[in-house]
Amino acid sequence: MTTPRKSPPRKKTPVKSAPSRRPGKVRRDPERLTAAILDAAVAEFSEHGFAGARVDRISKGAGTVDRMLYYYFGNKERLYQAVLEEAYRRLVDAQRHFVPPEDPVRGMEALITQMWEYYRDHPEFIRLVMSENLLKGRYIQQSETIRQVSLPLIHSVDRLLRDGQQKGLFRGDADAHFVLMTIMAMGFFHVSNQYTYGFWLSDSMTPPVRGDDWLAHMKTVVLDHLRP
Known part of the structure; x- marks a missing residue:
């Protein structure tokens, strides 16, 4: 009588843990972010005027992205008025x-x-x-x-x-x-x-x-x- 071969044990797939936040990387609260956007926008509009001001430079100066600027202020005109x-x-x-x-x-x-x-x-x-x-x-x-x-x-x-x-x-x-x-x-x-x-x-x-x-x-x- 032939003894059936045992199949080799399956290797357990390691469970990946949820990615942890990088130390020191703290999400900004809305109040601080809008203040940073306003500071950058004041500098941009005062330097280049309404027509010459660029949203991407304001976002970069505030350390954020254009999407967040539009989220909080709507458009360039409303941001200028806020400035x-x-x-x-x-x-x-x-x-x-x-x-x-x-x-x-x-x-x-x-x-x-x-x-x-x-x-x-x-x-x-x-x-x-x-x-x-x-x-x-x-x-x-x-x-x-x-x-x-x-x-x-x-x-x-x-x-x-x-x-x-x-x-x-x-x-x-x-x-x-x-x-x-x-x-x-x-x-x-x-x-x-x-x-x-x-x-x-x-x-x-x-x-x-x-x-x-x-x-x-x-x-x-x-x-x-x-x-x-």
């Missing part, structure tokens, strides 16, 4: 932290300094405003968020001006809107047009060179105008 809203949010935050001295003259000087330093230190804001003006304010007018914003410095100028007028320090017919626009215009121009006036006048006039001299000039112009 404008973010730029004005930062401006308002800076102005809210500014508390001018009670003395009207010193308060006006401090207010001029605050606005000048913000423009000087945030050229990206200047470029974004210039870009939006080239678009004739198309996207800022569509933003309900910006429409509802009230710049704190507007109220600060008005309060300081009325206080100075009551104390006989400022002329009675001075207009708060004209005063604010004068301060904004002088600070804005010095940063926005530095490459052209620097060509015609002198590079020694462009920021940050002689920035303190320009600030002193701004104060002189405004306070001379306000003097009774």
